[in-house]
Amino acid sequence: MAATLSDVAARAGVSIKTVSNVVNGTGRVGAETRDRVERVIEELGYRPNVSARNLRHGRSGVIALAVPEIGNPYFAELAELVVKAAEGYGWTVLIDQTDADPDRERLVLQGIRSHLIDGLLFVPGRLSADDFAARTDTTPMVLLGERLTRVADRVAIDSYAAARAATEHLIDLGRTRIAAVGATPSGDAVSRGRYEGYHDALVAAGHRPSARLVVPQRRWRHESGVEAVGRLLALSRPPDALFCSNDLLALGALRALHDHGVRVPDDVAVVGIDDIAESRFSRPSLTSVAPDKRHIAETAVGLLADRLKGSFSSAPREFIAGFHLEVRESTEG
Amino acid sequence: MAATLSDVAARAGVSIKTVSNVVNGTGRVGAETRDRVERVIEELGYRPNVSARNLRHGRSGVIALAVPEIGNPYFAELAELVVKAAEGYGWTVLIDQTDADPDRERLVLQGIRSHLIDGLLFVPGRLSADDFAARTDTTPMVLLGERLTRVADRVAIDSYAAARAATEHLIDLGRTRIAAVGATPSGDAVSRGRYEGYHDALVAAGHRPSARLVVPQRRWRHESGVEAVGRLLALSRPPDALFCSNDLLALGALRALHDHGVRVPDDVAVVGIDDIAESRFSRPSLTSVAPDKRHIAETAVGLLADRLKGSFSSAPREFIAGFHLEVRESTEG
DNA sequence: ACCGCGCGGTACAACGTTGTACCAAGAACT
DNA sequence: AGTTCTTGGTACAACGTTGTACCGCGCGGT
Structure with missing residues (x-):
């Protein structure tokens, strides 16, 4: 039986x-008494409950981090970075x-472990603004990811800008038939943002977007990238570049392109988003939009700390983290 | 303010x-009273503390899972599987x-969050048997990974057997200069086990192990695999196969081999251990020893459940999970 | 001799739950 | 009519901690 204070x-x-x-270390305790007590604590192996x-x-x-899937390297x-930041x-x-x-996700919002956690970092997937409006739990929350409406503190990169930067990079390479893998205008906020960035970049450059070159995927993982490539190469006029909504899709696509005998980047250039470790070592290595993950994690935890220190009532704040394009073999030949 | 029972x-x-x-749902409550109470609970948004x-x-x-690094895809x-199993x-x-x-690691052992967690799943890295012997915290614990002595319940694949199977596969391919990347006889239990499996497989097949072909690495990640290949290819008689202690090393090695113009598997065959998702999509795809991760996770959580149900005193049990070799392009040409 | 004060320490209540013991009122037996 | 049982519910204590209020003692100053 574990020792208690009264033991x-x-x-x-x-x-x-x-x-x-x-x-x-509160109150006043004589040196002698303190020593004695400390000895007994040691003896009994007392640990506070x-x-x-x-x-x-x-x-x-304890704070909670709710993500769609921890198996996804990006998350x-x-x-890992959130854990490090929280440690501080x-x-x-x-x-x-x-x-x-x-x-x-709704369960998380409603505080499934209510009173166990002091704060919540939440990467929402499919939830709508209404779901957030219906939230009754009062645990401080910071959203990681896309805007839903100003419903809580939020930290993210600008998905639209990231997608646009990636697409512009492909355009700058002289590619004209640029496909979008993953994102869809009818998806969640992230998906929509990435689609629109892609779309607007094309339009701004005077390209005509083609619906045939858009392959939405529900799950953004290797397999989906493989599958998308299969469909795109079956087109009468296949693409000469792929904008993938995340790196897993892109890596799956790279693999599939190779299997179909398509050369990267010569025949088809590929970019992803997330810059996961794996992308630096793939063959070819993957050009990717690299969000400042450390900054995201530290800012998010910091915002939570602020809320916990008392500024409960202040208006939701938004922080947009930076990103940069890591150009690698999949686009630079 | 959150509502309480008395509100x-x-x-x-x-x-x-x-x-x-x-x-x-305990005790006896009249239907009418129950309805009324439930309405008020709804009204006030009551949640148990x-x-x-x-x-x-x-x-x-709450149970804790302590791992060396969550950023490593294997962990x-x-x-992910532990979370799913725990849900049940x-x-x-x-x-x-x-x-x-x-x-x-010692902090984890001593129950840093003592009384917060009901049980601990621990993947130890560098801890010795003495450290475990010195443990005073009584939280039920299940070890994931290698044997240290019979100090607690344990679930793992047999590292020795896994390494041996991987190495034998390379031998069966007719390779004669087989290097070991990562593992070392002077490392922790996992490292030692994998080294010995490699070593014994060579000896059993009548090969003469060469110290030059053993490249220990402290951290088993992509970068280390790249670095190891650099060293191995500088040898006067470079290897014709690589046994890597995990998939990250192997994937880094694949990339580095390609950069050096070495063909895989023609010139050098490569195997890893862990069978992470990434290995199915790399180029070439990676032959890997696939531990039954689901079984490991479920058994570990189940063992913890047993301990929590009361069998505190019974002797430590060991479960060895199965594995199989996933043969892919990096060895099969 | 008295007061005030700092020091070292104690007693008690409270945080929100739940298990145990109990009780009142009506129903169902002899 | 008296006894027992069932139903629906209550009162209280306890889990291990910590904040607040308080208390006795010795010391220095008047």
């Missing part, structure tokens, strides 16, 4: 509160996986 | 305990990252 107190011949004071503490002052020291890398505040991070399932 | 009770004109009974609950029955519903994939028991998973830093 220690009894053994040291002092009151419970004195032990508590020693543990927390976090639940009781939380109950007392309503804080748990895994982000999680003495917080532990609880990772929740929503599978981009609306029901599970 | 609901006051408003519904019943006792606190009755509300508690409605919430938990997990901390208080935990305090009451000494359980938190990310494992984490109503548990939430808290992910802790140790960075394979002995001090941080």
